[in-house]
Amino acid sequence: MFRSMIAACFVVLALATPAVAAELVMLERPGCVWCAQFNAEIAPAYPKTEQGRRAPLRRVDVTQDWPADLDGIAPEPFTPTFILIENGKEIDRIRGYPGSEFFWYLLDELLAKLDRATAG
Numbered sequence: 001m002f003r004s005m006i007a008a009c010f011v012v013l014a015l016a017t018p019a020v021a022a023e024l025v026m027l028e029r030p031g032c033v034w035c036a037q038f039n040a041e042i043a044p045a046y047p048k049t050e051q052g053r054r055a056p057l058r059r060v061d062v063t064q065d066w067p068a069d070l071d072g073i074a075p076e077p078f079t080p081t082f083i084l085i086e087n088g089k090e091i092d093r094i095r096g097y098p099g100s101e102f103f104w105y106l107l108d109e110l111l112a113k114l115d116r117a118t119a120g
Helices: 002-016 033-041 050-054 100-119
Strands: 022-028 057-061 081-086 089-095
Touching: 022 033, 022 100, 050 100, 081 100, 089 100
Parallel strands: 022 057
Antiparallel strands: 022 081, 081 089
């Protein structure tokens, strides 16, 4: 009985939680000081934020092979670059790390573009 109640709770939670289709792809490279600054200032809190839940962070090392599932996304030599992707399509990108306050502002602008793109 108890197990079936727990299983039912998990089903309700799974149905109530929207599927994540968007992701924020971070292009990085070893030794990138701006990547390290992002990692120190933003990365620990990012998954705990509303933005992080809407667009989970995915890291791509630009010194490695480009992931096959990102073939439709143009690579970028500049790191860090943050690319907001929805269902395999680029919404927009942030080139560089502008500091903690401005990063959140720019990310919110990207997410607003995502809202507009998925509304129509």
